[in-house]
Amino acid sequence: MRHVLSLWMAVLVTSVMPLCAGAAEWGSLKGQLVFDGTPPESKSIQNIAPDTEFCSKNELVDETLVVGEERGLANAFVYLYLKKGKTVAVHPDLAEPSDKPVVLDNKGCRFHPRALLVRTGQPFEIRNSDMGVGHNTNLQTLFSNPPFNQMVVNGKPETRMFQKRESFPAPAACNIHTWMKAFVLIRDNPYMAVSDARGNFEIKDIPAGPHEFIFWHDPAGMRGMAVGKKETDRKGRVKLDIAAGKTLDLGEIKVSASALRL
Numbered sequence: 001m002r003h004v005l006s007l008w009m010a011v012l013v014t015s016v017m018p019l020c021a022g023a024a025e026w027g028s029l030k031g032q033l034v035f036d037g038t039p040p041e042s043k044s045i046q047n048i049a050p051d052t053e054f055c056s057k058n059e060l061v062d063e064t065l066v067v068g069e070e071r072g073l074a075n076a077f078v079y080l081y082l083k084k085g086k087t088v089a090v091h092p093d094l095a096e097p098s099d100k101p102v103v104l105d106n107k108g109c110r111f112h113p114r115a116l117l118v119r120t121g122q123p124f125e126i127r128n129s130d131m132g133v134g135h136n137t138n139l140q141t142l143f144s145n146p147p148f149n150q151m152v153v154n155g156k157p158e159t160r161m162f163q164k165r166e167s168f169p170a171p172a173a174c175n176i177h178t179w180m181k182a183f184v185l186i187r188d189n190p191y192m193a194v195s196d197a198r199g200n201f202e203i204k205d206i207p208a209g210p211h212e213f214i215f216w217h218d219p220a221g222m223r224g225m226a227v228g229k230k231e232t233d234r235k236g237r238v239k240l241d242i243a244a245g246k247t248l249d250l251g252e253i254k255v256s257a258s259a260l261r262l
Helices: 002-023 052-058
Strands: 026-035 077-080 102-107 110-112 115-119 123-128 135-139 148-152 158-161 170-173 181-187 192-194 200-207 209-217 237-242 247-255
Touching (some): 026 237, 077 181, 077 200, 102 135, 123 148, 148 158, 181 192, 192 200, 200 209
Parallel strands (some): 026 247, 102 123, 115 181
Antiparallel strands (some): 026 200, 077 209, 123 158, 135 148, 135 170, 170 181, 209 237
């Protein structure tokens, strides 16, 4: 009887092991977003007021579309899409959100950075580095978290912590200086990225398997855009297969003005 039981346990462990191993496999995603065509010239902000003397020293321009070297598209979000109520396995190294604050600064009469990522349970700090200039930060988290709208005083940063994920990047504005704008993506997992000045992005340690990702840029999702051999839908979503132990390199992804609704 003991021999039979031991044999049965061995068979059970052997059959379960591949499943456990498969669940612990991870891969990565990377690419470069490149503006397709000649980007429009940067437009200077007109009618700088109030605080005209201070703010006008900062060469303020419209940052809706920022195209850098090699036509790289900056400030675009790429993140894992999850249906409402769904969760995803997280790599053990990324299981807990960092306790280091993500900082949104009011500096030079603009927000720094323009696009940023925050995990639920991670401190989010709002600063005002413009000495003698008043700024308010109006963060419109209307889907899952209470909105935030408050004056930010020099030397006294405001700290918040979000409890729920947001479906899309939440816009931030300064109602005093109306040209100021930023976007904050709040998710309950680490599978998100913002493209840098060259348009590069990378998301590491994603669970292996098929997933749906969102490509998003102000003012809405990046629709009708070729991503590898597939195309984003009207909400900027696309299905991609992440292979275990490999990086899915999408290479250069051309982004047209129509994809950005410009």
